[in-house]
Amino acid sequence: MEQDTQKQLKEYRDSIDNIDAAMVFLLSERFKITHKVGVLKAENTLLPADKSREAQQVSRLRKLSKEADLDPEFTEKMLNLIIAEVISNHEKIRDSKKTS
Amino acid sequence: MEQDTQKQLKEYRDSIDNIDAAMVFLLSERFKITHKVGVLKAENTLLPADKSREAQQVSRLRKLSKEADLDPEFTEKMLNLIIAEVISNHEKIRDSKKTS
Secondary structure (H helix, E strand, O other): OOHHHHHHHHHHHHHHHHHHHHHHHHHHHHHHHHHHHHHHHHHOOOOOOOHHHHHHHHHHHHHHHHHOOOOHHHHHHHHHHHHHHHHHHHHHHHHHHHHO | OOHHHHHHHHHHHHHHHHHHHHHHHHHHHHHHHHHHHHHHHHHOOOOOOOHHHHHHHHHHHHHHHHHOOOOHHHHHHHHHHHHHHHHHHHHHHHHHHHHO
């Protein structure tokens, strides 16, 4: 690889790494909040999953993705991964409340 | 649902929505940069995938996740989803260069 190419590639990768770190910290904040949602739902015997809320989230983020020139299919895949993890966490919170 | 619970749930969801919007815009920036990486790789006949770079990314983000109290397994799943999309985009860029 030529030195210019190598330098340019490193510059791009440094920016990608910064963005990834920002996303990790945002995700951490997001899971802190969904943990509180899980506790609230368990205390009020609300279901861990909420299909109507999920549909709203998908629709809103698809719209935002189009505005940001991001593939809405990809955003939906990411959101589904996050939601699946959140529901699994909510179920764990609910089950721990049942047994305590 | 009691009014207090409903109000609290809305407050949490408003914050989740803000974080999700921030992540969409960060992802958009990330894909802008990886697009440039794809072009650079195609122009310099570098392979779309780079296993050693990927291993570094996984290891760094797992470490950052632990610091941020985020499940590193989850972060790795997210990163794998992103990397798969990026490699697929790089391959498309490479193939379009071949035919043009």
